[in-house]
Amino acid sequence: MSKTVVISGASSGIGFTTAEFLQAKGFNVIGLSRNYPKKEYKFNYFLCDITKEDQVIKVCDEIKKNYDYIDVLINCAGMGVSGAIEHSSITEVRKIFDVNVYGQFLLTKHLIELLRKSNGGKIINVGSVAGEIIIPFQTFYSMTKAAISAFSEGLRIELKPFNIQVTTILPGDIKTGFTENREMPIVVEDKHYKHRIKNSIAKMAKDEQQGMPAIKVSKVILNLIKRKHLPVAKTIGFKYKLFVLLAKILPKSLLSFVVRKMYGE
Numbered sequence: 001m002s003k004t005v006v007i008s009g010a011s012s013g014i015g016f017t018t019a020e021f022l023q024a025k026g027f028n029v030i031g032l033s034r035n036y037p038k039k040e041y042k043f044n045y046f047l048c049d050i051t052k053e054d055q056v057i058k059v060c061d062e063i064k065k066n067y068d069y070i071d072v073l074i075n076c077a078g079m080g081v082s083g084a085i086e087h088s089s090i091t092e093v094r095k096i097f098d099v100n101v102y103g104q105f106l107l108t109k110h111l112i113e114l115l116r117k118s119n120g121g122k123i124i125n126v127g128s129v130a131g132e133i134i135i136p137f138q139t140f141y142s143m144t145k146a147a148i149s150a151f152s153e154g155l156r157i158e159l160k161p162f163n164i165q166v167t168t169i170l171p172g173d174i175k176t177g178f179t180e181n182r183e184m185p186i187v188v189e190d191k192h193y194k195h196r197i198k199n200s201i202a203k204m205a206k207d208e209q210q211g212m213p214a215i216k217v218s219k220v221i222l223n224l225i226k227r228k229h230l231p232v233a234k235t236i237g238f239k240y241k242l243f244v245l246l247a248k249i250l251p252k253s254l255l256s257f258v259v260r261k262m263y264g265e
């Protein structure tokens with residue numbers, strides 16, 4: 001019987017590509033996001049803002065009505081913000097944590113019951129290399145992705161007795177609409193920061209637009225779904241694997257120097 005996969009953030013980018021890819025591979029895919037995909041799609045779809053618990057409960061109840069269990073949950077919905085910490089508002093910060101962290105928590109919380117009923121459920125959380133190597137002028141994004149890795153690690157241990165495995169994927173730069181959808185700061189230069197904010201944002205946008213195609217992530221996800229044992233985390237992209245390894249072994253001060261040279265000047 002085909003496995004059932006729920007994926008958030010399925011209206012575009014990595015989520016959409018993965019939903020279409022898994023549906024074509026014979027999975028029964030249920031996608032959700034706040035908007036319908038702009039492109040044609042073949043998978044099942046629900047509108048849901050994952051930051052609103054009433055909407056999450058409604059969609060999960062609908063899924064429960066139609067399915068006895070689900071096999072895989074892919075928490076892919078996410079957003080970016082950029083800018084200097086000094087110029088950021090608490091509203092912006094709450095918003096990114098709402099989507100990237102609390103939203104993932106809400107969807108996960110309300111689907112664990114269905115995952116427990118599967119014979120070996122899997123949760124794949126979409127983190128980022130930016131959660132392992134903290135990037136200035138998108139510090140809050142990095143914070144949310146570091147939080148997702150922490151969330152996954154705790155959840156992994158809590159759900160182990162229920163035969164539910166949890167992992168985080170850490171994609172490097174991927175060419176999607178993420179760059180365009182990122183919330184831009186009001187202040188991009190001033191007498192204190194001069195061009196540093198603008199330069200940093202331009203560098204991250206360029207990296208993303210020269211990044212890997214979304215299908216690369218979809219293929220890794222398929223591979224993880226097929227695997228018997230999930231790793232704690234999986235970095236995507238050769239050079240990013242190297243970066244993450246170096247971040248683990250280099251002295252923090254040296255890493256900070258390198259990141260400052262790349263994104264801080």
Ligand SMILES: NC(=O)c1ccc[n+]([C@@H]2O[C@H](COP(=O)([O-])OP(=O)(O)OC[C@H]3O[C@@H](n4cnc5c(N)ncnc54)[C@H](OP(=O)(O)O)[C@@H]3O)[C@@H](O)[C@H]2O)c1
Nearest residue numbers: 009011012013014033034035049050077078173174176178
């Ligand atoms: N692109 C990269 O370089 C990169 C690298 C590492 C990790 N990632 C991560 O990959 C994931 C997907 O990003 P992407 O690159 O595919 O960008 P994207 O095309 O902008 O996709 C973001 C998705 O999240 C959904 N979303 C945002 N807010 C939501 C909410 N409140 N409720 C439900 N869905 C919501 C969006 O749909 P709606 O607007 O329709 O709700 C959209 O489907 C994100 O978690 C991102 O952090 C991306």
